[in-house]
Amino acid sequence: MKKQITVLFLLIATFTFAQIDKMEPPFWYEGMNKSEIQVLFYGKNIAENTVSISNDVVITNVTKTENPNYLFVTIDTKNVASQTLKFTFKNGKKTFSKDFEIKKRKENSALRKSFDASDVMYLLMPDRFANGNESNDSSPNLQEKANRSLPGGRHGGDIEGIINNLDYIQELGATAIWSTPMCEDNDKGYSYHTYGQSDVYQIDARYGSNEDYKRLAAEMHKRDMKLIKDYVTNHWGAEHWMFKDMPTYDWFHQFPGYAQSNYRMTTQYDPNASKRDAKYCMDGWFVPSMPDLNQSNPLVLNYLIQNAIWWIEYADLDGYRVDTYSYNDKDGIAKWTKAITDEYPYFNIVGEVWMHDQAQISYWQKNSPIARIQSYNSYLPSVMDFTLHDAFGNVFNEDNASWNDGMIKFYDNLANDFLYDNTNNLLIFLENHDTGRFNQIYKNDFKKYQLGMTILTTMRGIPQIYYGSEIGMAGDKGKGDADIRQDFPGGWKGDTNNAFTNSGRTASQKQYFDFSKKILNWRKNKEVIHTGKLTHYIPQNNVYVYFRHNDTESVMVIVNNDIKKHQINNSHFEENLKNFTSGKDVLSGQNYDLKQDILIEGKSSLILELK
Template sequence: MSTLKKMFAVVVLLLTVTVNAQIDKVEPPFWWEGMHHSSVQVMVYGEDIADLTPVVSKATVTAITKTENPNYVFITIDTKGLPAGMYPIQFKKKKKVVATYNFELKTRREGSEYRKGFDSSDMIYLIMPDRFANGNTDNDSMTSVIEKGDRSNLNGRHGGDIAGVIKHLDYLEGLGATALWSTPLCEDNDKAYSYHGYAQSDVYKIDPRYGTNEEYVQLGKELHKRDMKLILDYVTNHWGLEHWMIQDLPTYDWIHQFPGYAQSNYRMSTQMDPNASEIDARYCMNGWFVPTMPDLNQSNPLVVNYIIQNAIWWVEYADLDGFRVDTYSYNDKEGIAKWTKAVMDEYPNFNIVGEVWLHDQAQISYWQKDSKISAIQSYNTYLPSVMDFTLHDAMSAFGQENAGWFDGTIQFYENFVNDFLYPDINAILVFAENHDTDRFNQRFQNVADYKLAMTLIGTVRGIPQLYYGSEIGMAGDKSKGDGDIRRDFPGGWNGDTNNAFTASGRTATQKEYFDFTSKLFTWRKNAEVIHTGKTTQYIPQDNVYVYFRYNEKATVMVVLNNSKEERTFDLNRFAESIKTATKGTDVISGKTIDVTAKAMTIAAKSSYVLELAP
């Protein structure tokens, strides 16, 4: 290269650096044409960026918002009617351009706004990605984040990643799963316990120990090839203390301060309690979940708009099929309703399930869209789906073989009695456990109880969710810490002596768990009567619980014997549901049973899922 060319190259380089010297971050980094949310508030961060004047070429700026922190400026751009392309944002000092960012409007995916979210036809498989499978050992420890891989540490990073998930999608499909919910994958740069992902430090970036943004997009593509869905675990309530914006707050009230830290009282009932004191309600909604998770202030318009745009960005960017929202009922009520409505307005057929960890059906149903209970207080969350934590509570029934008035399978019956409280009962998420609860197979250390529990969540109304590893009998003791209920899936790491991902690698016990689960949920994929059918249940007798799922085309009779004894019961009692059927074929065993007989006998601790036929 000639001396002249070298000098020219240096000048160009210096100009490039100068032009962007004051821009460190732009969020969202780009947007799409044709969006319902067309008024985009672009956050630009850089040292003293607020001292400059932003000008957007070829687009209308409707507002420029500056805060007490001069390192931020929020530029609202009206993108309605604009075609895809580059829209330079220039920052001027007097008349001189000192920084430029080419803000791009991308071409939107055809039909994106009409995407179909997960629903009662799905079975959701929940994973902790760090503990599922290590597909790329090169990213176990990364220089850009603090905590390094250490599989010997129960609560450390173990190396599971997106590549490992993609590698085992055929396993999930064979199990009968139709949707994947992963706990958060965005960067969590905490010094310890970062594997769970709920203390996010950058909500536009996949944690490098899991992979890249592009790999996450690929995960969605691979799932969609299999007609499976991708659900992102979204956290609206808090970020991690290491989040770059927490380190340099845009505004003092970006987070809740007392000043500084105060812990939540965790009493979510104060959200709807008409008699609640102001201080109790404040500490529930505004208190921090834990000291390392600052509580976001959704009553701040800048905050709520930021997380609205971030959520929509991920749906559009990664082609998502749903959100699970962590600690939904800890948020500012009005702020989280605004967030939820904005997402659902953009994607009317989408689905969002909120974690509302309460122990009363009326209180849980308060949080579902169009609830008649929350309407009493003129409130609507717009949240399509909530979690059936009272059904989870009732799982204790499997340890109560000698049923009393309140014990045993009557707990399931009484749970479903309250279905009338929910505006959309088919949108309830049903589960035996998740990543925060005791492991079911630790509480009940036998395959019989597991089969009963899976039969229940696989055949009742709602959307079943399975926690990774339960299908091979994985256990874990929560008293030893959360890391123990989030153990590594056997076979997910090179050198594992037991590979439960393959039929040949499973032990006999793992095979019994897996085969039952796979058969049940593979059948359920096409069982429309289970997806949207009605329910008739009968009061349990002798710890035997019988219910029917039915529609105009089909009827399924489910029998759960939770007793340690074989039971024989009168079939005439169920005549109104059996009607003209003469036989029932068990989905699992293939056994055919005469339902015109006077009585039916069922073995101890076992179930039937009978498809009735003339």
Template sequence: MKTASKNLIQRIEPPFWFSDMHNPELQILFYGKNISQCQITIENSSAITNVKRTDNPNFIFVTINTRIIQNKIFEFIFKLKNKIVFIQKYELKERRKNSATRKSFDASDVIYLLMPDRFANGNDNNQNDSHLNEKYNRELPGGRHGGDIEGIIQHLDYIQSLGATAIWCTPLCEDNEKEFSYHSYAQSDVYKIDPRFGTNEDYLRLAEEIHRRGLKLIMDYVTNHWGLEHWMVKDSPTPDWIHRFENYTQTNHKRSTISDINAAEIDRFVCLNGWFVPTMPDLNISNPLVFTYLCQNAIWWIEYANLDGFRVDTYNYSEPEYIAQWTKAITDEYPNFNLVGEITMRNQGLLSYWQKDSPIGKIQNYNSNLPSVMDFALSDALQIVFNEDDDSWDQGITKIYDLLSKDFLFPNVNNLLIFGENHDSKRLNQIYNNDIRKYKLAMTMLATLRGIPQLYYGSEIGMAGDQNLGDADIRRDFPGGSKGDENNAFNPETRTECQNAYFNFTSKLFHWRKTNQAVHFGKTTHYIPENNIYVYFRHNSNQTVMVIINNHPENQEFDTKRFEENIKNFTVGKEVLNHLTFKLSAPISIEGKSALILELE
């Protein structure tokens, strides 16, 4: 039998940990050739609460109670036949002050979603890595285009000038797939930033620069799957680390089977256990070792990089009981930490099921513990209604009214993430044929409806993209992000007139939004649309905002008497973008396909 030898440790995960955590138990993975043959001790032997060996001799999992450990740096002693083979140091780092009570993102924020590879290239020296398969090729639409962390850092002022207050980057951890690795959702190492984006230290610097500006950093976290090239997919600790099938089995993507009381068990099983795509093996989160690994990895990134929130990819593809426990493990450590789950469902009842304390989930005795969900129902509507001039019973802007009429289903409607588009959807400017009037209508609603608005990079300068041509077309390079680009849209002096028109409107709108608490956390009162004019109010005890959406192509005039319930004793409305004043006792005129936001006085 081959035996362990000196210097055999190839990996330690987590590579270090933190003292004074809420949960004192820490599971440490040691990986190396035949390492499981070793006996492991530390100075205070009672601190080791469990040693787990698996069928794979290259792994050993050691659980310690960190509260018993006296020294911040301590030693694991590895022995064979009572002889010391090697000694491995391990560190418990000090936490940041007030780390556990960190403030997260909420409805006062505006999130800017960007794809790092497509945003900006700030370092030409990291475009390729000798250890990674895919190489730089900007000529290939689905290839790696060279964007990186340094590029984001160099353009934080741009993002801030737009009025955004939080940044969500699609994943930055290593993805070693042979193609389409730029999106990094098929990760091959979840403790390491992809070298083509930068280093772990670069990511820390990004967080520091973001926080220095008073912005927030949201990490895109993936619990459901890794990539085929992940080192633990190639050499798994246990046979059931990922879900395996005799023949390749893909998820049916029918997440309604999870809450469907009539669903066949086989359909539910395939939904949860089938692979997302052939290059993304499905993680078995019900395996205790996998579950703890994912909990600790998520917490490690929060603590290490000083994160302000998570967007959790494919949240409801994981076993419901365990993904709820994973979420709770994070919020137990960080009670104010916000996580928004990607719940790609268009029905409000099914969406509500996945928000924490949902009345729908309660019917089935289920609580996801997930504070926020992505409002795909509203997104779908925002991609349709401004092309519909008919406002009959359930058409046109009435679709938005009908959606909001179901807000009672959500336990925390102000904590929904609202958006018109993202990296997986059609581009608004493509749908609306770069009609800036319709773009303005969509942005106005995002800025004033309940929830947390999310913008998608490039739309603020008029970027479009045809999803029918493939995902790469809705993930185009930001103009000016690479040397040699003919057009630099980061700079107002080199933007086109059209780009400036888009940007200036968006910036003015979302900078205004920062000032108004009523649109952050206030109540909503809305009125049935008439003649394709939709009027709603956002209000609290101190402020009232009246929003008027004219989805009709023609100019219209309407009487305000119907809205006395909210107008009350206010006499004028100050329009927030062009600083016009409207008398509330007189009829209001509004241009076709346009909006008015009035602060009432």
């Protein structure tokens, strides 16, 4: 009996000793530019072991930290074909092993084409878009349960709901989907936005599985659509397993513990800024529930690089949108961005740089003429054009033009395009999930929606639309974020209004959708809009005229923001009209004789394809 107890004790001890709770990344791929991979092993006192690996693969480094539950093992996978490797851990006479797979890579994966100005990006929040699988509305392993009656609660939208409605998005004319984050967020409440992630290798079970996310990308690719993942480099959630048992004290920014960001992003390049102010911008936390990651720690930075590359390869992603890009350690985030674009030379990444000055936004774009002054390069291909968004947010209520009000705001915004390295790679938008709803600002004035969409879809850059605006959805940000993130009508069983179908839309929803569908689908094949030169004219009487043109085609856009009709004298635009004699309006189909003045009604626009 005593012998049996001793054997049982040894078995239990060996099992406990051998336990690995986490291995990240869970596998890797052959033929990667990043061939040196740092595999993180997490388990009770894992660092007490020596480690070796099979098949003559070289371990180039083993890093231990002050926390014995972590071991970082770097291996060189260069020229290692797809196979299953075996890590062996030994502590005295006790050994155990863990398989690590090198998977075969998709053909031409490195050369994948990303999103660009030929695309229209559809931004959605998965929890609020459509519930395709009611069985995963709550998860026994995650704290917050579904409660659709709570505006800021989990409502049950998921990956299956997106897949079920891809045909709707495709019919609308959008070619890419940017979904807000889908990795696990185990906060006790307000977790539906998923920006406080608790596991960045795992899709939140209330959205589905990793395989479901991979299937979403595959279903989109069947439709020639692109999937853009929302990536958060600046912070995780306080429920993240690595925050609960930190690998190193400086994995997160410590003050010690929490300190609030001052949100003053100008300190990142202000030559007069105090070091304290710069530190509290970069290192301060957004909120107490979002611990701030320290990208200047090489272990942290490498972890984030590997995770980002892993998701691209695993899910076959087409792009990244990076949250709060300019709050990161500026040198660290540049290395992160460069590592990804070195691996995928044509991969596009757009960063959120929420500033209200073109020079300050430009600073963060790759090869910025502004950042060059300080010998800085973020390597970030695309930035979000918040100054253009600012104009969209008030100009259509400015009926009486002045020196500073009315359509001159668009003109002045574009006059600063010389500050950017690549204006075709700016993300332009009327609104997003953090701003006021366009239709709320303009009290669902359909004419003003038409004006906004006309400019958005014919302007330089990559247009992004926000889910539901195409059917007239509104929402008051003054009532809280949940009001601008309402459920899409028809996405839940029992919804009396199903705006996903033509027959289910109200007359008002149909008016919005039909217009949006027409203009977005027209834009799809218009290379002159995607990459053509922009020439604009100083607005007169609140009427803004600009041309998109290349060697073979020209489009004339006329936007009358005045409440009165106006006569447009075409001789004013002779340098662009040249030998063109007529123009056909994309929206109405009406032909206009360019030898005569054009009469345009108040609060209306024309998109003329010149002949």
